[in-house]
Amino acid sequence: MSERRYDYLIVGSGLFGATIAYRLRKAGKKCLVIEKRSHLGGNVYCEEKEGIHVHKYGAHIFHTSSKHVWNFVNSFVEFNRYTNSPVAYYKGKLYNLPFNMNTFYQMWGVSTPAEAMAKIESQKMEAVAKLKVGEPTNLEEQALVLVGKDIYEKLVKGYTEKQWGRDCASLPPFIIKRLPLRFVFDNNYFNDKYQGIPIGGYNKLIAGLLEGVEVLTNVDYFEDRSRWDSLADKIVFTGKIDEFYNYKFGMLQYRTVYFEEETINCVNYQGNAVVNYTDSDVPYTRIIEHKHFEMFGNEIEKCPKTIISKEYSTEWSDGMEPYYPINDERNDQLANKYKELAAQEKRVVFGGRLAEYSYYDMAPVIERALSIKI
Numbered sequence: 001m002s003e004r005r006y007d008y009l010i011v012g013s014g015l016f017g018a019t020i021a022y023r024l025r026k027a028g029k030k031c032l033v034i035e036k037r038s039h040l041g042g043n044v045y046c047e048e049k050e051g052i053h054v055h056k057y058g059a060h061i062f063h064t065s066s067k068h069v070w071n072f073v074n075s076f077v078e079f080n081r082y083t084n085s086p087v088a089y090y091k092g093k094l095y096n097l098p099f100n101m102n103t104f105y106q107m108w109g110v111s112t113p114a115e116a117m118a119k120i121e122s123q124k125m126e127a128v129a130k131l132k133v134g135e136p137t138n139l140e141e142q143a144l145v146l147v148g149k150d151i152y153e154k155l156v157k158g159y160t161e162k163q164w165g166r167d168c169a170s171l172p173p174f175i176i177k178r179l180p181l182r183f184v185f186d187n188n189y190f191n192d193k194y195q196g197i198p199i200g201g202y203n204k205l206i207a208g209l210l211e212g213v214e215v216l217t218n219v220d221y222f223e224d225r226s227r228w229d230s231l232a233d234k235i236v237f238t239g240k241i242d243e244f245y246n247y248k249f250g251m252l253q254y255r256t257v258y259f260e261e262e263t264i265n266c267v268n269y270q271g272n273a274v275v276n277y278t279d280s281d282v283p284y285t286r287i288i289e290h291k292h293f294e295m296f297g298n299e300i301e302k303c304p305k306t307i308i309s310k311e312y313s314t315e316w317s318d319g320m321e322p323y324y325p326i327n328d329e330r331n332d333q334l335a336n337k338y339k340e341l342a343a344q345e346k347r348v349v350f351g352g353r354l355a356e357y358s359y360y361d362m363a364p365v366i367e368r369a370l371s372i373k374i
Helices: 015-026 067-074 101-108 113-130 139-147 149-164 202-209 221-229 329-343 362-371
Strands: 006-011 031-034 046-049 052-055 062-064 087-090 093-096 194-196 214-216 232-237 254-264 274-277 286-289 306-315 348-350
Touching (some): 006 015, 006 221, 052 202, 052 306, 062 362, 113 139, 113 149, 149 306
Parallel strands (some): 006 031, 006 232, 031 214, 087 274
Antiparallel strands (some): 062 194, 087 093, 286 306
């Protein structure tokens, strides 16, 4: 088993690992992809139920301004025209997101950009006047000087505190560097030129990327690390960077999410793919109704049932799926120590949100995997 049979061992079959595997296969390299879970695709994996492609690890909406990346993913599976337009639910009232003229009309009844700007500016000035020092010292102060009291209290505070499990007044201000305000009637959440969902689900994209590549599921790299290392000349690692180094400097911290999935005997539960619950009294952060990612107009009625997922944010502990890096001073310093070790590796390539301890959207993950030297 010590004989090397592969040019590359790729640990993890998410978007980074699958894209690297595609590149290497095209270059004539022999690869083996090993995946800890029972399925391929990492967090973009979809499960088909009741004719609906369920995003098992949360809503994944592809968006990019890169024509190259857009053409690349569409070469494997056609993407539809889905436009991300989430809605916020606060104490029985609905508000459009992102913050735009529809939101301001719902909030204050204003109908012109000038009226909305005046309202927001007035509240921002009040927040600035209350600062004890010249600059915001916590997330709450930062948000108030960016958007004012009404938007902060109804649409930011409760949602953020559920996400982080901490009071906004105890969170650092840099977490919310900016809260975009749009003075147009446009509910499109993203500014990117291209966005959509793969028709038939993300599994088709992963299958296309991994076509012709040898893959093994239900394999934990760390249970027999020396064996797997011996099989290839080089390694592409997409797991947790601190685990790779046996937590030499300590464990990095994450926030994670879990889901309560429910099949409902109705055609249309909430009328939108994503509804955020910004009231702190509601325990979940949002409800995802999966059929709206791929079904539009009359197509919705052809599917007699619907599937929803309630999403909860919580602290991560060992054994849970790590989702979001916690970019505070302690974790950033720790991550940098691990990254310094990684930079010295000659045989190992690190990539993806866990291996780089960085939150990535899908398109940047693919863009990096297409450009990184291997």
